[in-house]
Structures are given as structure tokens and as C-alpha cells.
Amino acid sequence: MRLEDITVTLRPRQPWESVDLGCAMVRRDFGRIIVLWLCTVVPLWVLVCVLLRSVPEWIPLVVWWLKPLYDRVPLFFLSRAAFGVRPTFLETWKQWPRLWVTNFLPALLWRRLSFIRSFALPAQMLEGLRGAAVSKRIQTLATDGGSSGVSMTLAFSNIEFVAWLGLMWGTYGLLPESAQLDWEGLFQAFDFQTSIPKAFFWWGAVCHMIIVTLVEPFYVGAGFALYLNCRTRIEGWDVELAFRRLATRLTSVTAALIVAVLMICGAESSVQAVERTNSATDAGRAIQDLGIQIQKEQGPSANAADPSDPATAVRKVLEEPEFEIHKLQTRKWVWDDAKDKQKDKDKKKDKSKSWLMNIFANLLANLLALLFWGLVAGLVIWLIAYLVKNSHLFVSRSVSKAPVRAPKVLMGMNITRESLPDDIVAAARAAWAAGDFKEALSLLYRGSLSWLVIRRRVPITDSDTEEDCLVQVLRAGEKTEADYFRQLTGAWVQVAYAVMPVSNDEMGALCDRWPFVEKGGAA
């Protein structure tokens, strides 16, 4: 094991965080772990199933009890992978029997129900201890991380149990009827022998194995990470790692300096240079010191262009664009009095010229202002005109303007002006005299509707009945017209639907009071 090759980030963590680290480690290599799992655990399960084929209800319990065996192969893999060497399939395969035999009995007997099973497993498996030493070691570790190991075990057994039930719940509906439970037998007769078919137990066992396959590696990984965290805390692995890196860096810097010095000064002065290097506080300064010293000895012009000269090298490096010094300058504008005075003098010199210029500039400014205001006025006028033109969009519907499209046919009657005689009243009287009461009243009614719809723009639509028409007219029309129309409607309905003739007097009154004529026109 070399700590430098570690592939997890070590740092003293909270217990739950190190559990998460274990999950992350397992997730990283889940594919490989699951392959190893399938090769080592599934044969055992097949064996268990064959042995217990007559009592499948015991299979989940046995599978659960044998869990410490399964944990070992994933742990072996994880412990190697954490230090940078992922064991190949063959390596693991060869290790497999040894892994299962090590501390085999205690794990399956008195340590089986330990609440810190996965946390204690690395101590049993990886530290090469036996017998009483194992117990002592586990006790030592448990004083630091035991409680977190317990709560972690609780969490994972929760997850496993809940996931198992969830899988069974989710897939229960897919079972054939012969495998489903007989609920009535179960709850009314409490007959467990016949109401739970064997197939149900088999299916439950398979679900359990699937979930154990899914969750158990994470449980092992979490325990291993807790163990790592424990040792990181009590042995300072992270500090050791950082110190080793620091030492490597420092020794390699010293070595590089020695090589450089040898190249420049030759073998005689190297001992002196090494001493100097060691005593200098800064490696960079040491290089510069050497460079200056050499220049003094050999003269400045001798090797100014020598690329191996440290001073030139340093200068070259400093000339790189990365070392260019950027400055941010802020400039403040200040009125320059002297310049201003000078300008005043200049102005006085060509006063006449500037006077003319002034007039011209003023004129131009006024013109532009006029143009601008003209534009604004034009815009305003255009806007007002636009609004007036489209005022119908903004004004709410009023009665007088409403239905621009007046209906041409109402209740099966044509009410266009063209379909009616010019003098409606006269035509009605003539029809009345001829004894055609219905025609007479129809003429009056159509005439009045025509007038109301076309002239008065009463909002009558072509689906309105006599009643609707009357309501609209009463609401919108003038008083005399509305009163007349009500009377006329009554008469018309009486004649047209009840087929009861109106009296001569009433007809006469209707004709006499006809209000729908142009003002000033004759009746």
C-alpha cells in the first residue's frame, strides 16, 4: 500500500459524509463490483435455493444470514481500488477462497448480529489479525466510529427492507394468478399453509436477492469509508500524504538546482554552490544570485547572449507576455485656465468673423428648433386625426350606432324598404277595405319594423321573435313610437297567430297614428 497512490480524497469528515464517500467509491466501480458479485455470490445462492427448494420461505432468511460472506469480495476490490490498483478479475478470483475462509466462523456466528458489521469488516479482513487481537482492534476503532457505524447500519437496513417491499409491491400485479395471495384465506381463516402459494415465496426470495445485490455493495463501501475516515483521524493520513508530497517537491527542487549549478560552474565550484543553495531561503533568488556572481567573474559582455546564463533566462522569462505589468490609469478632466485665457485672446483677434458666425449659428439653431416643433405638432395632429377616425374602436356600443348590418328578413317577413309600398298606410287601408285583415296588419307591422331597424337602428337581429323586437324597441325607441309599436304588435299577434280580427276602430286608430314618417312629411 502506498499512500501516494490513493484515489479518494482524504480529509477528516463527519461520519455521514464518509458514508457518502463510500457510496461514491462504490458508484465509481459499480460495474466491476457487480460482475465479481455475480461470479461469487450467485453460485452460493443457487446452492441455497437447491438445498431449500422444499421450504422457499426460509431462503430470504438464509440469504440474509450469509451476508458477511458476500461482503468480502467487494471489500477486497474497494480496498485495492482506493489505493490505485484495481484488481483484475483473475486476481480476485484467485483470492476468493482465502477471502471467504478468513475469520469465517466468527463472522457467521457471534459477529453476525453486530451492529457495526461493515465498519468492523476492514479490521478483520485487511489488517491480518486473528482471534482475540481482532476483537481488541475492533473495540479500539469502535470508540471513535462505533456509533456512526450503528446508525449507518440502521439506515442501510431500512433502505434494504423498504426497497425490498417496494419491489414486491411494484411487481405483485405482474404475477400470475397462481402465485398471488389468497387474501380471504389469509385474513379470515388465518390459513398460511394454503393461502400463500409457494411461487409467492420464490418470487419474494428473488426480489430479496435483487435488492441485496443492489444495496449491499454500498453498505460495504460505506463501512470501508467509515473505517478509512477513522484511521485518517486517528493517524493523520491526510497530513502524512501532504507531508510526503511536500518532501518530494522540496527534494526534487534541490536536485534540479544541483544539476543547473553543475552545468554552469563546472565541477570545482559545485560544492560551494550547493552550500549556497541550501542556505538561501528562496530557490528563485538562489538562481539570480548565481547568475550575478558569474557575470562578475566573466565580465558582462562575455556571455550576454548565452542562453544558459540564468540572468538572461530570468530576463527572458520576465519579458514574456504573462509578466507584462498592466496599469489602470484614471484621468480627471480639469479646466485649463491658462489655455482658456489664450483662447479668449484668440477670440478677440477675430471678433468680426465670430460675430457673423454667431448670427449664422443662431439662425440655424432656430430653424432646426422650428423644424422639430413642426414635426411634433404634425405627429400630434396625425394622432388626434387617427383617434377620431377610429373612435368607434374606443367608444362603447351605443344603441343608435349598434347593428350596422340590419336584418333583411325577420320572422319570415321581408322588411327591406324596397319590398314595401311607398305609402304603407294607404296600402294597409286598401287591404283592410278589401277584407284582407292579415295583409293590412302585416303591411303596418313590416313597415314599422323596417323603419325601426333601418332608420332608428334598433338592435334587432334576425333571430328575434315579436316579443324580443318589442323589448328592444321599448328599450331603445322614442316614447310615441314605442307605445304605437306595442299596440301594433298586440294587434298583429292577435291577427296572425290567434286569427281573431281586430275591430275597425282599432285598425283606424293604428292607421291614423302611424308615426313612422319623415318629420314634416304627410301621413
Added chain:
Amino acid sequence: MAAARADTLQSVELADGVEIQLRVAGPAVRSMAYMTDLLIRIGIDIVVAIGAFWLLPSLIGEEMTNGLYLLFVFFMEWFYNVFFEAGAKGATPGQRSMKLRVMSVTGGPVSLAQAVMRNFLRVADFMPGLYLTGIVCMLFTKRFQRLGDLVANTVVTYAEVPPFTVPQVEIRAERRAPSKVLTREEQAALQQFLERAPLWADERRIELAALVQPLTEAAGVEGLRRLCGMALWLQAPEDKSGPPPPLRGAAMFRS
């Protein structure tokens, strides 16, 4: 190699190029928090049921009480988490008991919309029964997110850094500047050494100090003394208070 290192910190690059690191919490601790919440919810439901069916039926009738109670349970089931997660603490009581909180992936607090989304999607995580999808999803995503988290862009993180309690030990070492320029990581390692050395055995301290002999240029106890002196110097280059105060950390540990 550094990229392949497994870690629980997940770095997120924000829109303005800043990189933050989230201490995401995994399925184990979250399932414990969920259990606590479940127990709290069931407890409240039972208490309210007893209260309601004791008082209300005489006032508003049996069926009305039934209906109101069912409504109450509905809101508890759907809005308990939303209410607490969108609140100031960003955590339900269960999550607070495990020192967790819900965060947006950008490290900010969750908005109401995110809280609603991540909790209404519990239905999807519940499939095909008892959160199976959610558990599997959490185990296999990098930031331990379930489907609701993935959709709402949220993570569950540890809420606070626990204070690292260190025994108060007087250090009998002379401040000295490190003989070489150290990087930030190396300075941090020296500090860690100073803070955690009281937890270790004497042999282990000397063993660790011997590792950095190129820096201390001394072996054994003298190396350890120099190392502690350098770590002290990094804490404060000059001793400002006159008599040496009991400092955090440890060096010559014979008290």
C-alpha cells in the same frame, strides 16, 4: 489522477465562472431524515385525528369531520415538505435533526417553485413502491439526487461545518519562518498537523515530522519542534502578546 479521486464535495461552476463546492448528502442520511419526518407527520395526523373526532362531530356532524380530516391529511402529505423547504431554514424538521438542508444546485436557497416541483415529484420517486426509484436514482447520481431533485435542480447538503474541538495545549516551540516557500496546500497541512497532533501518539508525531526532513533539516524531536515552530509562525509571524498564551494546537506535548 486528481480528477479520478472520489470525493463527497461536488464542485459546481456558476454562470459567472465562480466554482463552488457543495457538501452533498447521500441516501443513508437522507433516509434517516425522511424517517424522522414520516414519524412526525404520522404523529401530527394522529393527534389531529383524536382532537377532531373528539370535538367536531357534535358541532358539524360525522361526515363533515371525516371530510375535513381527509383534507387535512392531504395537505400534510403534499405540503409539509414544501412548507418547510421553501421556508427560511430550507429544511424540514427531520432534515434539521440530521443537520441537512435543501439547496438549489447553484448554492442558493430553493424557491417556492423548486420546492413544489421536487416534492410533487415524490410520486415519481415512489414508483413502483416505497421510493424504490428514488433510492436507486440517489445511489447512482453524482450529487445523490432523486428524480424530483434532478427536475427541480436541487440538492440536499450538509447545513453546517461542525466545529473541530481541539484540546487546549500549551506549545513550547519557538516561532520560526519556514526555510522554503510553501504552497497553500502545504501550509494547510502544517496547520492540520498542529491542530490534530494532540490526538496522536508521540511516535506518530515524530514519524510524521520525519517525513518533512527536507523542510525542517533536523531529525527526531528537534525536527518536530522546528515543524511546530513553522506552523506557529504561519498562524502569526510574530508573537504579539507578551507571555506565551495557551494556543490552540500542540507541540512539545509534555504539559
